[in-house]
Amino acid sequence: MLETEFKNLCESAVKNDGGVFSLSFEANRRELRFTAVRRVIKIEYVLRRSLLMQVKNVLFLRVYPNKNNGLFYYLPEIFSELGVDDFRAPFFSMIEDEARLAACFSALTELLNDRLGEIEEAADRGLLPTEREVVPDDSLERKLMFTSVRGYSREDYVLMSYTFAKPYKELLLGRADKAAALLMKQGERNELFDYQKRLLNRLMKGGGDERPMPDEANAVKAAEGMKKQRLALYFIAPLVLYALISALLLLVNFIFTKAFSAGCEAVFAAPWFFPLVLAAIPALFGTIALRRPLTRLLTPKNAALLNRFDAMLNGRGTNIAAYVFFGLTLAAAVSLVFVIGLAAVRIYPDRLDSPGKDVLFVREEYLYSDIDEVAHVRARYNVYGERVENGSYIIIMNDGRRLDLYGSADEAFTERKLLPLLEERGLTPKEYDSEKEIEK
Numbered sequence: 001m002l003e004t005e006f007k008n009l010c011e012s013a014v015k016n017d018g019g020v021f022s023l024s025f026e027a028n029r030r031e032l033r034f035t036a037v038r039r040v041i042k043i044e045y046v047l048r049r050s051l052l053m054q055v056k057n058v059l060f061l062r063v064y065p066n067k068n069n070g071l072f073y074y075l076p077e078i079f080s081e082l083g084v085d086d087f088r089a090p091f092f093s094m095i096e097d098e099a100r101l102a103a104c105f106s107a108l109t110e111l112l113n114d115r116l117g118e119i120e121e122a123a124d125r126g127l128l129p130t131e132r133e134v135v136p137d138d139s140l141e142r143k144l145m146f147t148s149v150r151g152y153s154r155e156d157y158v159l160m161s162y163t164f165a166k167p168y169k170e171l172l173l174g175r176a177d178k179a180a181a182l183l184m185k186q187g188e189r190n191e192l193f194d195y196q197k198r199l200l201n202r203l204m205k206g207g208g209d210e211r212p213m214p215d216e217a218n219a220v221k222a223a224e225g226m227k228k229q230r231l232a233l234y235f236i237a238p239l240v241l242y243a244l245i246s247a248l249l250l251l252v253n254f255i256f257t258k259a260f261s262a263g264c265e266a267v268f269a270a271p272w273f274f275p276l277v278l279a280a281i282p283a284l285f286g287t288i289a290l291r292r293p294l295t296r297l298l299t300p301k302n303a304a305l306l307n308r309f310d311a312m313l314n315g316r317g318t319n320i321a322a323y324v325f326f327g328l329t330l331a332a333a334v335s336l337v338f339v340i341g342l343a344a345v346r347i348y349p350d351r352l353d354s355p356g357k358d359v360l361f362v363r364e365e366y367l368y369s370d371i372d373e374v375a376h377v378r379a380r381y382n383v384y385g386e387r388v389e390n391g392s393y394i395i396i397m398n399d400g401r402r403l404d405l406y407g408s409a410d411e412a413f414t415e416r417k418l419l420p421l422l423e424e425r426g427l428t429p430k431e432y433d434s435e436k437e438i439e440k
Contacts, residue, residue: 005098009105010034010045040123042067055164057095059104065128076195077141087199089213093163096308103216139194172220226309237294242283249275256341266417268345268408282329289322345408368425372398375438376429
């Protein structure tokens with residue numbers, strides 16, 4: 001487990017350090033925190049479990065220049081105060097397993113050990129203040145540290161800037177030129193930390209060659225590679241799930257039709273392939289909701305690694321939302337199959353059976369013996385008054401009721417299945433140019 005590995009790594013890092021006076025470890029739902037108190041300063045090794053439901057397992061340090069004061073610095077803030085141009089990564093995110101954690105911890109402690117002497121000396125000399133007033137020309141680091149910036153949590157804002165924000169993410173992916181271009185745009189909006197301004201200057205001078213962390217610690221780069229594999233998987237998974245949901249809806253439709261159409265000569269309903277159309281949307285949401293079991297099913301060799309990275313990229317909220325939408329769309333699709341079945345016009349040897357005009361569940365019967373006229377119309381007029389050449393049939397009853405088969409069955413199906421039964425009873429269709437003639 002990451003918690004055990006994190007604690008072991010921290011204990012190993014300070015085991016032979018004579019400058020450490022006391023140690024403590026704390027774990028809660030938000031973070032793991034290992035504290036080492038030195039002569040003047042206090043250092044917290046932190047593993048944040050989640051960050052704004054987007055970035056998970058972020059490893060970094062909080063440095064208290066006065067061990068008795070509650071104000072802490074992040075490493076970039078210290079480097080900004082001291083004017084240190086050290087652009088090795090101070091934050092490591094999306095740590096998916098113990099091996100990655102060990103690599104990240106090694107890179108972080110190497111950076112700390114290289115700068116620890118400078119940090120302690122600066123703290124001794126008061127170069128890392130714990131109290132001060134902020135002036136308009138202060139850097140964004142100082143404004144976040146010493147004042148409350150409305151709308152931002154200091155830690156979330158800082159960590160997001162160095163993990164999930166696009167400029168630094170591009171840098172971690174090895175696209176330093178693109179990172180520099182994005183940092184320049186942020187600079188135009190006065191949204192850069194002082195540390196980022198100096199990083200931008202380094203990128204511009206260095207021609208874009210900057211590696212903030214070794215590859216074995218770069219979980220962001222590894223996750224990007226897994227994303228490409230997952231994209232290929234996402235072409236297969238929706239098809240598998242679509243086939244399964246389609247089979248389910250076709251089975252529901254078959255059972256419903258058999259159960260409620262016993263003794264029918266024919267049924268005027270939606271085409272048999274309509275459930276295939278309904279299956280598309282739940283299949284898409286289902287691919288997201290069931291992506292981890294589908295990954296285990298379709299790529300068993302790489303499933304464990306792919307799912308660990310997926311856990312880093314998608315939080316519990318994403319999973320809950322995906323399952324909710326999958327459940328709702330699947331339930332809606334099954335319900336529509338039932339509704340379409342209920343809305344069908346059924347042909348029996350002695351009658352027609354149709355849903356009522358107001359209540360779908362109440363069926364209305366049209367006995368052949370009560371039919372006054374069978375009208376065949378060659379065309380209809382839509383709501384815009386435009387003529388639509390589309391032949392269909394209207395059954396007119398002795399009591400004035402009408403059963404319009406337009407939309408329930410096409411002309412050819414009606415002529416093949418219904419007209420022979422009506423003609424046996426002497427009911428021959430009467431021709432009309434459009435439904436407007438019948439209304440006359």
